[in-house]
Amino acid sequence: MRAVRRPAEALHGWIIGRRVRAIRDPVQRLRYLRRAQGLSPSGRASLRYLRRPALVAVAVVALLAPRPTASDNDQAVRPGQATPSAGRVGEVWLVEDKGGIELYSNGLRVESRHAIDGEKRSYPVYDRDSLAVLEWRAGKVGIVYHTTESHVAPFDATHNQRLQNVGQWLLDYVRKNASYHFVIDRFGRAHRIVREAGAANHAGYSVWADNRRIYVNLNSSFLGVAFETQMRREGGGAEVTQAQVDTARVLTQMLMAKHEIPPGNCVTHAQVSVAPWNMRIGNHTDWSDGFPFGALGLGDNYGIPLPSVALFGFAYDQHYLKTASRDLWRGVVLGEDSFRHRAAARGLSAERHRDAVRKRYREILKGLDKVVDAVEKTT
Numbered sequence: 001m002r003a004v005r006r007p008a009e010a011l012h013g014w015i016i017g018r019r020v021r022a023i024r025d026p027v028q029r030l031r032y033l034r035r036a037q038g039l040s041p042s043g044r045a046s047l048r049y050l051r052r053p054a055l056v057a058v059a060v061v062a063l064l065a066p067r068p069t070a071s072d073n074d075q076a077v078r079p080g081q082a083t084p085s086a087g088r089v090g091e092v093w094l095v096e097d098k099g100g101i102e103l104y105s106n107g108l109r110v111e112s113r114h115a116i117d118g119e120k121r122s123y124p125v126y127d128r129d130s131l132a133v134l135e136w137r138a139g140k141v142g143i144v145y146h147t148t149e150s151h152v153a154p155f156d157a158t159h160n161q162r163l164q165n166v167g168q169w170l171l172d173y174v175r176k177n178a179s180y181h182f183v184i185d186r187f188g189r190a191h192r193i194v195r196e197a198g199a200a201n202h203a204g205y206s207v208w209a210d211n212r213r214i215y216v217n218l219n220s221s222f223l224g225v226a227f228e229t230q231m232r233r234e235g236g237g238a239e240v241t242q243a244q245v246d247t248a249r250v251l252t253q254m255l256m257a258k259h260e261i262p263p264g265n266c267v268t269h270a271q272v273s274v275a276p277w278n279m280r281i282g283n284h285t286d287w288s289d290g291f292p293f294g295a296l297g298l299g300d301n302y303g304i305p306l307p308s309v310a311l312f313g314f315a316y317d318q319h320y321l322k323t324a325s326r327d328l329w330r331g332v333v334l335g336e337d338s339f340r341h342r343a344a345a346r347g348l349s350a351e352r353h354r355d356a357v358r359k360r361y362r363e364i365l366k367g368l369d370k371v372v373d374a375v376e377k378t379t
């Protein structure tokens with residue numbers, strides 16, 4: 001259902017749209033957008049403005065999308081290309097592995113005493129232009145960050161025993177379910193859950209892409225790193241301790257160096273999660289906002305157009321419109337813009353193109369089911 005657009009809001013959106021299109025620098029345009037939202041016609045208008053699909057489509061897309069130029073084409077908004085470059089990761093090596101503790105040259109310590117093996121990795125990757133199978137791989141090409149959403153005790157000395165108890169319960173649970181490769185507990189300890197060589201069950205229905213390759217169902221291709229915490233109900237990410245952030249930084253450095261992972265493939269579960277049964281994004285919403293990319297030495301990867309939207313035409317519902325954070329919205333809006341460019345480049349209407357790419361996505365999923373069956377039979 002299309003939302004009814006109120007005249008005052010429509011005019012407001014139109015004025016903002018005109019002004020913003022005149023600003024060449026994308027960062028300045030985003031800043032203007034943020035300021036403009038605070039200058040809406042009425043006190044709550046800015047919220048309504050973001051919640052109305054028609055306004056989102058007409059105004060916000062126009063505001064956030066790259067400014068059209070004579071050379072504007074699909075290339076301009078490719079997922080992966082918007083990644084701000086993070087600092088180069090130097091060599092990080094294993095100093096010693098003794099008594100169940102791994103020590104790395106960048107200060108990282110990993111408790112690996114109770115690590116388990118995951119399922120064998122072997123997965124197809126797809127060409128981002130043709131969506132055809134490009135090659136088969138078995139390596140680790142990215143990191144998905146999660147929150148455990150487990151019970152969290154107040155972080156103070158009076159709750160010390162409780163903090164330890166719930167932490168231990170969590171570790172037992174995630175090991176039993178092979179949920180992640182690493183969990184970073186409240187005290188900043190990194191626990192190896194599933195050994196890196198195998199797959200973990202952390203991001204089953206998911207999509208990500210870099211400049212050339214598309215990855216579907218990231219359990220096989222990405223590593224899962226979870227923070228012991230919960231997302232805040234009121235928004236603003238999750239509460240994490242400084243020790244957790246410090247550990248996540250050195251753990252990310254180690255994994256990037258060891259597996260030659262590009263910074264643009266270090267993303268959050270909310271950015272990659274999809275629901276194939278209704279072709280909507282947002283099946284999981286952990287780290288939908290507030291992820292400390294900068295503190296981890298990464299660029300702001302919320303600025304990457306969501307590949308699920310851009311490449312396979314995933315959509316969202318009214319509930320998502322109401323609850324999605326502004327951080328994630330940037331990826332959604334830029335993903336939709338990229339999707340329209342791709343449709344236009346193929347001479348198709350958005351609807352025709354959406355039908356075609358969704359059909360291709362369903363074929364890919366069917367094929368992946370066969371891959372899982374085959375791998376299980378050989379192991």
Ligand SMILES: [Zn+2]
Nearest residue numbers: 146147269286
């Ligand atoms: Zn998750």
